[in-house]
Amino acid sequence: MSASFSIQDHNRTLPPQLDVPPRLLLGPGPSNVHPRVLSALSLPAVGHLDPYFLQVMDEIQGLLRYTWQTDNPLTLAVSGTGSAAMEATLANGVEPGDVVLVGVMGYFGHRLVDMASRYGADVRKLMKPWGEAFSLEELREGLETHRPAILALVHAETSTGVRQPLEGVGQLCRDYNCLLLVDTVTSLGGVPIFLDQWGVDLAYSCSQKGLGCPPGASPFTMSPRAVEKLENRSTPVKNWYLDMTLLTKYWGEQRVYHHTAPINMYYALREALQLVAEEGLKNRWQRHLDTAQLLWKGLEEMGLVCHVKEDYRLPTLTTVRVPEGVDAKAVAQTLMKEYNLEIGLGLGELAGKVWRVGLMGYNSRRENVVLLLEALKQVLG
Ligand SMILES: *Cc1c(COP(=O)(O)O)cnc(C)c1O
Numbered sequence: 001m002s003a004s005f006s007i008q009d010h011n012r013t014l015p016p017q018l019d020v021p022p023r024l025l026l027g028p029g030p031s032n033v034h035p036r037v038l039s040a041l042s043l044p045a046v047g048h049l050d051p052y053f054l055q056v057m058d059e060i061q062g063l064l065r066y067t068w069q070t071d072n073p074l075t076l077a078v079s080g081t082g083s084a085a086m087e088a089t090l091a092n093g094v095e096p097g098d099v100v101l102v103g104v105m106g107y108f109g110h111r112l113v114d115m116a117s118r119y120g121a122d123v124r125k126l127m128k129p130w131g132e133a134f135s136l137e138e139l140r141e142g143l144e145t146h147r148p149a150i151l152a153l154v155h156a157e158t159s160t161g162v163r164q165p166l167e168g169v170g171q172l173c174r175d176y177n178c179l180l181l182v183d184t185v186t187s188l189g190g191v192p193i194f195l196d197q198w199g200v201d202l203a204y205s206c207s208q209k210g211l212g213c214p215p216g217a218s219p220f221t222m223s224p225r226a227v228e229k230l231e232n233r234s235t236p237v238k239n240w241y242l243d244m245t246l247l248t249k250y251w252g253e254q255r256v257y258h259h260t261a262p263i264n265m266y267y268a269l270r271e272a273l274q275l276v277a278e279e280g281l282k283n284r285w286q287r288h289l290d291t292a293q294l295l296w297k298g299l300e301e302m303g304l305v306c307h308v309k310e311d312y313r314l315p316t317l318t319t320v321r322v323p324e325g326v327d328a329k330a331v332a333q334t335l336m337k338e339y340n341l342e343i344g345l346g347l348g349e350l351a352g353k354v355w356r357v358g359l360m361g362y363n364s365r366r367e368n369v370v371l372l373l374e375a376l377k378q379v380l381g
Helices: 035-041 051-068 082-093 107-118 136-146 169-175 224-231 244-251 263-279 281-301 328-339 366-380
Strands: 074-079 099-104 122-127 150-154 179-183 202-204 217-222 317-321 354-358
Touching: 035 263, 051 074, 051 217, 051 263, 074 082, 074 244, 074 263, 082 107, 082 179, 082 202, 082 217, 082 224, 099 107, 099 136, 107 122, 107 150, 107 179, 122 136, 136 150, 136 169, 150 169, 169 179, 179 224, 217 224, 217 263, 224 244, 263 281, 281 317, 281 366, 328 354, 328 366
Parallel strands: 099 122, 099 150, 150 179, 179 202
Antiparallel strands: 074 217, 202 217, 317 354
């Protein structure tokens, strides 16, 4: 090395060692990580083509099929957060010029619109006020008017706390010869999902909400119908990193290098999915509902009002109306400062109007509800 180069001391004072505060994460995600998942993260790394790792990948695929209730061969984890898996459904599902009809009833519907338009879709929107869901008839009318190639819906709209009912939507999409794309980011592992029975063709999720895992490896799946469209594309997928025609060569029998999988994140996801399977979907869904109902009852007893009608209220994410004259942000800050407790603020149309309380995965437990209600009582006076 030339003597004219010298090392600059950019860190004049070294920061202290990491000293992470023990937060209870009861917001819209991330949620706290199950201890067994944390341990899995710290296991020794192996290579991304190591036979042991390939087996872990196969196990992730199998466990994901159970968790989603699908037989889709193309079921895998995308290296990235939920938004990467979201983008993967659009990058692989949309061909330029396709009409994509998006049901927008909150923040994440708008994100789908943005992403779909970046892949050259002719995007049409069905709109609903923030806090409501689409009826089957409204969706049928939308399909009749727009005749889309894809209908995209958010199953669990984290910005509003609404669960979009999906029974019957897949059949409608078949009648209108279009694919059904569904965001299950805040429903997977907490809310009943029957992907195949509902006729969903493209779906994605994340690791840090209902699965109780850190963010970074995100479930993705495509039905045989959607794969057929992918195989017959006239243009290549416009995103190299998320191109399923390449990724399936790594996840499938060929085992061709594509990118270095985030090894330890995949251990973590595998452990989180293993925990889902050990508990069983029926028990897990019931636990989420029981915990949420305890919260709803407690809020009501305090005179607080849930923003969403109970019929389509999400057990994983509750929006609570901020009472008149109360500073939503100040309350959240006090909960954080005095109780190490995180809850979320309203987004978009609901900014300043609601708090968002998440009870997801490992965090969906009675003691967390009791603690939150008590802390809220103290802070609200
Ligand atoms: C959190 C969330 C996403 C985005 O996931 P990230 O992991 O934050 O990238 C997408 N859709 C919904 C409904 C979400 O709640």
